[in-house]
Amino acid sequence: MTRPRHNLWAVAVLLMLAAGCARSPSPWGLHDISGLMPPLVFTLHDGSGHIRHAYDFRGEVVLLYFGYTHCPDICPTTLASLVSATRRLGAAADRTRILFVSVDPARDSPAVLQRYQQAFGPRVTALSGTPAQLRELTRRYRVSYGLGKPDADGRYEVSHSSAVFIFDRDGAARLLATGTDGAGKIATDLKRLLDG
Amino acid sequence: MTSFVHYLLPWEFSPLVVLFCLLAGGVYLRGWSRCRRTAQPVGYWPLASYMTGLLIVYLVMQTRFDYLSQHMLWIHRLQHLVLHHLGPFLMMLGNPGKVLAQGVPAGFQAAVLAPLWRFPPVRALYALLQNAVVAPLLFVGLIWFWLLPDVHFTAMLSAGRYQLMNWSMLIDALLFWWLILDPRPRHAARRLGYGARIVILTLIVPPQILIGAHMALAKVSLYPVYNVCGRAWPISPLVDQQIAGLVTWIPASMMSVIGVLLLVRRWMNESQNTALPAAGLS
Numbered sequence: 001m002t003r004p005r006h007n008l009w010a011v012a013v014l015l016m017l018a019a020g021c022a023r024s025p026s027p028w029g030l031h032d033i034s035g036l037m038p039p040l041v042f043t044l045h046d047g048s049g050h051i052r053h054a055y056d057f058r059g060e061v062v063l064l065y066f067g068y069t070h071c072p073d074i075c076p077t078t079l080a081s082l083v084s085a086t087r088r089l090g091a092a093a094d095r096t097r098i099l100f101v102s103v104d105p106a107r108d109s110p111a112v113l114q115r116y117q118q119a120f121g122p123r124v125t126a127l128s129g130t131p132a133q134l135r136e137l138t139r140r141y142r143v144s145y146g147l148g149k150p151d152a153d154g155r156y157e158v159s160h161s162s163a164v165f166i167f168d169r170d171g172a173a174r175l176l177a178t179g180t181d182g183a184g185k186i187a188t189d190l191k192r193l194l195d196g
Numbered sequence: 197m198t199s200f201v202h203y204l205l206p207w208e209f210s211p212l213v214v215l216f217c218l219l220a221g222g223v224y225l226r227g228w229s230r231c232r233r234t235a236q237p238v239g240y241w242p243l244a245s246y247m248t249g250l251l252i253v254y255l256v257m258q259t260r261f262d263y264l265s266q267h268m269l270w271i272h273r274l275q276h277l278v279l280h281h282l283g284p285f286l287m288m289l290g291n292p293g294k295v296l297a298q299g300v301p302a303g304f305q306a307a308v309l310a311p312l313w314r315f316p317p318v319r320a321l322y323a324l325l326q327n328a329v330v331a332p333l334l335f336v337g338l339i340w341f342w343l344l345p346d347v348h349f350t351a352m353l354s355a356g357r358y359q360l361m362n363w364s365m366l367i368d369a370l371l372f373w374w375l376i377l378d379p380r381p382r383h384a385a386r387r388l389g390y391g392a393r394i395v396i397l398t399l400i401v402p403p404q405i406l407i408g409a410h411m412a413l414a415k416v417s418l419y420p421v422y423n424v425c426g427r428a429w430p431i432s433p434l435v436d437q438q439i440a441g442l443v444t445w446i447p448a449s450m451m452s453v454i455g456v457l458l459l460v461r462r463w464m465n466e467s468q469n470t471a472l473p474a475a476g477l478s
Contacts, residue, residue, distance in 0.1 A: 176353070
């Protein structure tokens with residue numbers, strides 16, 4: 001009896017759904033994660049054993065990366081690529097900060113972290129935390145990590161994500177770089193982020 | 197023992213999921229025990245089926261299984277097999293239409309549910325979702341949509357979209373399997389005939405095979421988000437994707453086969469019953 005009205009409502013619902021799906025093209029080279037991930041929040045310690053919070057880095061564009069110092073290739077390569085990206089910014093590099101979070105606190109004592117960050121220059125800060133603090137942070141950014149089985153010499157591998165999460169100067173999550181994104185591409189987006 | 201309990205705790209606690217499961221379980225139990233006291237009680241099998249379905253829905257969403265689903269493609273597909281097929285299928289075998297109607301407190305039914313049901317947009321939306329063409333399109337369309345590589349990428353990054361994905365799979369499946377398994381007698385108002393239901397169950401198989409085969413046979417990794425965020429344990433991306441394809445392909449199609457067999461049996465039973473002159477029709 002009320003069938004025509006039902007159909008009108010149905011059309012209205014479908015139109016609203018279609019409107020919700022429409023998107024404009026992204027101006028970024030990296031993955032745009034604005035609104036997808038929560039703002040940067042953590043409590044960790046740095047290479048001098050001091051407690052550091054996310055708000056200590058407000059005002060800087062933060063590049064967050066998870067790894068461990070015994071990592072044979074991927075971590076140093078990624079860090080080197082991030083450092084190279086910030087160098088391309090010239091003087092603006094001072095307003096960026098690369099946070100290397102070790103998920104292997106058993107081996108990465110503050111002293112180890114300190115030595116490690118020095119190898120990559122002043123833009124890199126190496127951090128780590130208790131297993132609970134690390135679990136909290138990795139859960140927040142939906143990344144996994146796992147410690148492998150130790151071999152006869154006690155050496156073990158650590159599986160970790162390859163994501164670099166980039167936050168603007170207010171700590172809002174903005175971009176996601178992956179292992180395949182080159183320094184040039186990252187630098188372009190960092191510049192846009194610093195200008196914007 | 198403590199580590200076992202550890203695995204049963206939610207990875208990301210969701211009050212909404214807990215509330216849904218408590219309400220869906222509690223109202224059903226109340227309705228079931230009230231039905232026991234009537235002339236047409238609901239048996240133990242429907243109760244067991246409904247509760248099993250609800251329990252596995254809870255387990256895949258609110259235990260460590262959820263962590264694995266976020267970090268391994270094939271376990272994600274397993275989670276959706278439970279949310280989109282197995283869980284709601286088992287729940288709808290529990291005759292929930294009759295039992296839940298008995299279970300909802302009369303005051304709430306009169307004050308909230310009845311006015312809501314009289315509200316035209318609600319009725320229109322329900323009619324649309326239960327439409328014989330829209331329901332199967334939506335059922336398969338949701339599987340396809342959330343597996344579009346770009347959509348999947350953001351769904352796995354954003355906690356909100358992840359929740360939306362899982363809820364949409366669950367709610368659509370409850371509606372779809374209700375349409376298919378609705379046990380009301382043949383001439384009940386608005387009920388879809390057995391023939392149409394069997395056609396629907398048959399039509400949803402080829403697209404699901406295509407989606408599953410596309411994943412299982414792909415030579416490249418379609419879902420880099422699991423590389424980016426890290427897998428739950430070391431496994432080759434292609435092996436992960438191949439298993440994921442098989443999980444999407446085979447068990448999902450099996451659910452249609454089981455559904456068809458069940459409907460054929462009901463159809464035959466009902467034909468025999470209606471052949472008798474004493475059979476009562478509503």
